[in-house]
Amino acid sequence: MSRNIYGLDLGSYEIKVYDKKQKTIWREKNAIAFADEKEIFAVGDEAYEMYGKTPDHIRVVFPMKEGVISGITDMQYLLQNLLKRGHQFAYGSEYVIAVPTDVTELEKRAFCDLVLHSTARAKSVRIVARGIADAVGAGIAVEREPGIFLVNFGASTMELSVLSYGGIVLNRLLKIGGMHLDREIIQLVKNRYQILISGRTAEFLRKEAGLFPNRQESIYQVPCKKLGTGLPKYKEIPGTLVKTALREPLSDCVKEMTALLKRTPPEVRQAIEQKGIFLTGGMASLSGLDRYLSHAGGWKVTVANQPAICAVRGLEKIIHNKNLHKLTYEMSVENDRWIR
Numbered sequence: 001m002s003r004n005i006y007g008l009d010l011g012s013y014e015i016k017v018y019d020k021k022q023k024t025i026w027r028e029k030n031a032i033a034f035a036d037e038k039e040i041f042a043v044g045d046e047a048y049e050m051y052g053k054t055p056d057h058i059r060v061v062f063p064m065k066e067g068v069i070s071g072i073t074d075m076q077y078l079l080q081n082l083l084k085r086g087h088q089f090a091y092g093s094e095y096v097i098a099v100p101t102d103v104t105e106l107e108k109r110a111f112c113d114l115v116l117h118s119t120a121r122a123k124s125v126r127i128v129a130r131g132i133a134d135a136v137g138a139g140i141a142v143e144r145e146p147g148i149f150l151v152n153f154g155a156s157t158m159e160l161s162v163l164s165y166g167g168i169v170l171n172r173l174l175k176i177g178g179m180h181l182d183r184e185i186i187q188l189v190k191n192r193y194q195i196l197i198s199g200r201t202a203e204f205l206r207k208e209a210g211l212f213p214n215r216q217e218s219i220y221q222v223p224c225k226k227l228g229t230g231l232p233k234y235k236e237i238p239g240t241l242v243k244t245a246l247r248e249p250l251s252d253c254v255k256e257m258t259a260l261l262k263r264t265p266p267e268v269r270q271a272i273e274q275k276g277i278f279l280t281g282g283m284a285s286l287s288g289l290d291r292y293l294s295h296a297g298g299w300k301v302t303v304a305n306q307p308a309i310c311a312v313r314g315l316e317k318i319i320h321n322k323n324l325h326k327l328t329y330e331m332s333v334e335n336d337r338w339i340r
């Protein structure tokens with residue numbers, strides 16, 4: 001296979017890859033299932049399917065936590081095994097990787113090391129701040145805009161970026177995402193009914209119930225285990241309970257967004273007040289989230305088209321458009337532009 005260019009947006013929940021030669025974006029869950037602690041049993045979507053359902057000897061692991069690579073060996077395992085199944089990185093290719101800004105230099109390096117020091121043997125790696133990649137993906141002319149506020153709401157992080165004329169003015173990576181909201185649902189259901197539901201079930205409930213009250217509130221029948229006895233059964237959970245669980249963590253998000261806007265220089269803030277807030281990341285698809293944010297914060301909110309793949313679509317545009325190459329950096333020890 002001859003050399004190629006790839007755009008990578010690695011998330012705690014899902015890996016998104018743009019393949020220039022194939023002109024496609026592929027997505028796979030960022031999960032590995034190990035049998036007896038060491039043997040790989042399944043990878044990607046297949047491993048995620050087993051999450052919360054596996055017998056004791058199978059363990060599902062997520063190699064990324066809170067937006068950074070927490071297990072580089074697991075992550076390399078995962079990529080190599082996905083490659084064997086047809087998602088291939090051509091040897092010696094070029095990579096453009098979207099990375100979070102509000103993390104350490106070492107954590108940023110890990111994204112590059114992943115393709116430089118693995119079987120992929122990258123020829124070159126360039127990085128771009130995810131906030132910038134997202135803005136490009138959302139169709140924003142980043143270099144011309146005096147003020148943009150973009151929120152990438154993923155599975156384990158919420159990244160807030162204030163951009164101006166193609167650069168990052170402020171950035172915060174909050175450790176809150178869909179998986180945290182799911183834990184709140186699990187906890188509330190446990191307290192209310194003395195039953196245990198899985199992370200997968202909580203995710204299902206969150207996606208189905210959404211945020212805004214419906215005139216006729218639905219009830220969902222879900223599998224669970226009785227606390228104490230561990231006996232499996234089914235239980236009916238009202239949509240209103242799900243919404244209650246989401247309320248507090250989301251109001252914390254609004255507080256963080258407000259605080260960041262307060263720290264934004266006035267001329268940039270003025271432009272943001274006109275344009276509103278852009279929402280990307282998988283959680284932007286949570287039904288009613290845009291309405292909730294505009295109610296709670298008083299902002300105009302725009303959800304990007306196909307929000308989960310907005311950043312990787314930005315990478316696609318950057319790879320194809322030479323004028324956008326200056327938004328990327330080569331990561332080297334001397335380069336201190338990334339040290340905050």
Ligand SMILES: Nc1ncnc2c1ncn2[C@@H]1O[C@H](COP(=O)(O)OP(=O)(O)OP(=O)(O)O)[C@@H](O)[C@H]1O
Nearest residue numbers: 011012013014154155156157178281282283285286
């Ligand atoms: N239609 C939907 N409704 C509600 N939530 C959704 C929907 N689609 C995806 N999600 C949620 O979005 C999250 C995944 O988003 P995304 O792919 O942006 O995360 P990620 O990039 O892997 O994570 P991170 O950026 O935090 O490392 C999951 O928690 C998933 O449940």
Ligand SMILES: [Mg+2]
Nearest residue numbers: 010011012154
């Ligand atoms: Mg993400």
